[in-house]
Amino acid sequence: MDNIIDKISDISGENIYACYQCGKCSAGCPSVEQMDILPNQVIRLIQIGRVELALKSNAIWVCASCFMCSVRCPRGIDLSKIMEALREIHLREDIDHIDIKDVRRENVYELPQIALVANFRKQTG
Numbered sequence: 001m002d003n004i005i006d007k008i009s010d011i012s013g014e015n016i017y018a019c020y021q022c023g024k025c026s027a028g029c030p031s032v033e034q035m036d037i038l039p040n041q042v043i044r045l046i047q048i049g050r051v052e053l054a055l056k057s058n059a060i061w062v063c064a065s066c067f068m069c070s071v072r073c074p075r076g077i078d079l080s081k082i083m084e085a086l087r088e089i090h091l092r093e094d095i096d097h098i099d100i101k102d103v104r105r106e107n108v109y110e111l112p113q114i115a116l117v118a119n120f121r122k123q124t125g
């Protein structure tokens, strides 16, 4: 398990263990209402070695990479990079998070193409 924690640290460049769970990241996160677990809980799961639960959470996909958490963190942790590292690890297993066949036809016509492209870049490997 240390291995995967090292991998998250390597990909993100962040010190997972610097977090002392103050919750300021979650308090300022604009996407938190759509998340099944809070951003500070994502980093806590990694600290205690339950990375598989962090990888299963929808929080890592809902994260909009807005950097609000990194601006607010008193420990200087960029949590958006940790979220990105978790998505990378998931996608490197060759497991896409969404399937183009699941996108409703009306959404394909209604959504801006740039939104669709950005979404597929983020959620498929």
Ligand code: SF4
Pocket (backbone or CB within 6 Å): 018, 019, 020, 021, 022, 023, 024, 025, 026, 040, 043, 069, 072, 073, 074, 075, 076, 077, 079
């Ligand atoms: S703001 Fe920083 S120190 Fe506080 S819980 Fe979030 S990541 Fe941890």
Ligand code: SF4
Pocket (backbone or CB within 6 Å): 025, 028, 029, 030, 031, 032, 039, 062, 063, 064, 065, 066, 067, 068, 069, 070, 079, 080, 083
């Ligand atoms: S980068 Fe992600 S986790 Fe951080 S505040 Fe923005 S949406 Fe929330």
